[in-house]
Amino acid sequence: MSEITVEVKAKKYIVKTDRRYTKTDEWAKLEEGNKVREGITDFAQKELKDIVGIELPEVGKEVKKGESIGVIESVKATADLYAAVSGKIVEVNERLLEEPELLNKDPYGEGWIVVIEMSDPKEYEELLTPEQYVEHLKKH
Amino acid sequence: MAIKTLLYDYHLEKLGASFGEFGGWEVPMLYTSALEEHNIVRTSAGVFDVSHMGRIRLKGSDVPEFIEYVYTKSFKKIKEGWMSGPTLALNHWARVKDDEMLYKISDEEWLVVANAPYREKMIKYFKEVAKEKGFKIKIEDLTFKYAMIAVQGPKVEEAMEKIGAGWANDLHTLEFRTDVEIAGAKVFLISRSGWTGEDGFEIWAEPSAMIKIYDKLLEAGVKPVGIISRDTLRVEMGYVLGEHEYGEDPTKFPCAISLRYGLGAIDWNKKGFVGEEALRAYRREGVRWVRVGLRFKKKAGRVVPRQGYKIFVDDVVVGWITSGSYSPYLKRAVAQAYIDTRYAIFGEVVEVEIRGKRYEAKIEDFPLVPGRPVVK
Numbered sequence: 001m002s003e004i005t006v007e008v009k010a011k012k013y014i015v016k017t018d019r020r021y022t023k024t025d026e027w028a029k030l031e032e033g034n035k036v037r038e039g040i041t042d043f044a045q046k047e048l049k050d051i052v053g054i055e056l057p058e059v060g061k062e063v064k065k066g067e068s069i070g071v072i073e074s075v076k077a078t079a080d081l082y083a084a085v086s087g088k089i090v091e092v093n094e095r096l097l098e099e100p101e102l103l104n105k106d107p108y109g110e111g112w113i114v115v116i117e118m119s120d121p122k123e124y125e126e127l128l129t130p131e132q133y134v135e136h137l138k139k140h
Numbered sequence: 141m142a143i144k145t146l147l148y149d150y151h152l153e154k155l156g157a158s159f160g161e162f163g164g165w166e167v168p169m170l171y172t173s174a175l176e177e178h179n180i181v182r183t184s185a186g187v188f189d190v191s192h193m194g195r196i197r198l199k200g201s202d203v204p205e206f207i208e209y210v211y212t213k214s215f216k217k218i219k220e221g222w223m224s225g226p227t228l229a230l231n232h233w234a235r236v237k238d239d240e241m242l243y244k245i246s247d248e249e250w251l252v253v254a255n256a257p258y259r260e261k262m263i264k265y266f267k268e269v270a271k272e273k274g275f276k277i278k279i280e281d282l283t284f285k286y287a288m289i290a291v292q293g294p295k296v297e298e299a300m301e302k303i304g305a306g307w308a309n310d311l312h313t314l315e316f317r318t319d320v321e322i323a324g325a326k327v328f329l330i331s332r333s334g335w336t337g338e339d340g341f342e343i344w345a346e347p348s349a350m351i352k353i354y355d356k357l358l359e360a361g362v363k364p365v366g367i368i369s370r371d372t373l374r375v376e377m378g379y380v381l382g383e384h385e386y387g388e389d390p391t392k393f394p395c396a397i398s399l400r401y402g403l404g405a406i407d408w409n410k411k412g413f414v415g416e417e418a419l420r421a422y423r424r425e426g427v428r429w430v431r432v433g434l435r436f437k438k439k440a441g442r443v444v445p446r447q448g449y450k451i452f453v454d455d456v457v458v459g460w461i462t463s464g465s466y467s468p469y470l471k472r473a474v475a476q477a478y479i480d481t482r483y484a485i486f487g488e489v490v491e492v493e494i495r496g497k498r499y500e501a502k503i504e505d506f507p508l509v510p511g512r513p514v515v516k
Contacts, residue, residue, distance in 0.1 A: 010152075046158075049170060049174060049368065050173050052175070052466040052468075053441060054442075073442060073443065073444040074444075075174045075368050075465065076160075076169075076368065078444065097442075100442060
């Protein structure tokens with residue numbers, strides 16, 4: 001089973017089991033070469049509702065874990081995107097500039113936002129496990 | 141705890157709505173996508189549940205005098221079976237308590253539609269005014285008796301035909317009828333009105349009857365649309381919302397003239413209404429701020445101008461955003477704003493600061509969507 005469905009206040013959210021999470025509702029997936037692909041969770045996209053725009057960081061930028069690296073605009077709110085880990089931005093999903101709706105349609109796949117090359121791989125281990133993130137969602 | 145709309149279970153179980161809070165009510169925010177729902181109303185037909193709107197019945201021999209005192213409009217020429225068009229209730233600083241619509245059933249019986257967050261405030265205020273001035277009126281809150289829907293969009297006439305209520309298409313804009321039947325269900329009131337800029341009808345009926353009408357409308361191809369799209373639609377049209385474009389606090393909101401409400405909402409020939417002295421004083425002095433529309437350049441991309449963002453000409457702050465949205469219909473950001481009257485020139489370009497960056501926007505009159513249909 002590669003995903004968990006969690007029900008919070010009569011709404012269902014998907015949590016993928018192949019990655020880690022932040023308390024601020026980003027997911028981080030470990031890839032080769034100490035790289036982490038990051039996006040927002042199903043819960044985050046459902047909370048924001050229709051996403052209409054995104055501001056992406058520049059490739060090459062050094063970021064610290066927890067730092068705001070982008071902004072997501074939805075019909076409902078403006079939300080910050082926080083770096084799940086420290087390191088260097090090595091890729092951004094420029095497709096989102098034209099098709100921000102991908103963040104709603106496929107938050108764990110086509111709607112990925114950035115790839116960060118980690119400066120401290122230990123930070124990945126400190127992120128929430130899928131089970132911990134499920135518990136975190138249930139607190140809402 | 142927010143009050144659930146009278147049709148809550150229907151929205152949840154039958155339509156799978158996503159709920160959120162507005163004005164103390166738990167209302168359907170969207171069903172599938174707010175952007176799609178916006179476009180449905182602009183190009184086809186959608187149905188909103190607007191049962192959170194406050195609905196108040198005023199009855200009694202002093203009602204005509206009471207409403208002339210409370211509101212900025214003159215109601216003397218309104219005929220039975222017609223809505224007044226929107227008007228304003230002011231406080232003594234000439235700030236707006238609420239923008240409301242009145243319906244004339246007879247000289248001594250009127251209906252008031254108040255905005256959801258102000259329903260209780262206005263009922264309390266009506267009672268205070270009646271007591272203080274000795275007006276003989278009976279105030280009845282109908283909000284929990286009838287559900288209310290708004291069917292909106294260029295294809296509403298077809299939909300009304302399909303549900304066997306083609307007769308309603310004879311109603312003129314702002315005309316209403318009471319105690320009729322639609323789709324075999326008892327309807328308290330149907331009017332040719334709405335808040336989207338499109339053709340449409342608003343229907344009041346008891347919840348059980350309303351569910352029958354909803355079912356029929358959906359069968360006829362009308363799509364359920366939520367409160368988020370209602371908000372983005374009204375921003376395009378330049379319709380105002382409490383605590384955004386107006387409010388009672390004079391340190392936060394300009395006077396009612398600045399609202400540039402139009403539609404005959406203020407009648408300067410009328411004497412003796414609440415807030416009149418302050419309003420006339422502002423008129424004589426001239427107003428500092430005026431509400432305008434802003435149309436962002438397409439190259440600004442998908443930014444969303446939010447309330448409070450500042451507007452610049454060079455290094456001078458000349459105004460602020462009151463409401464904004466990304467318009468899926470115009471494919472650009474649009475906003476309502478207050479601008480210093482010296483800079484408020486239609487066609488001129490100003491800059492809006494969003495997170496430290498400046499974006500160009502053109503000052504325009506409302507509506508920001510061109511050529512909305514005018515119904516008979």
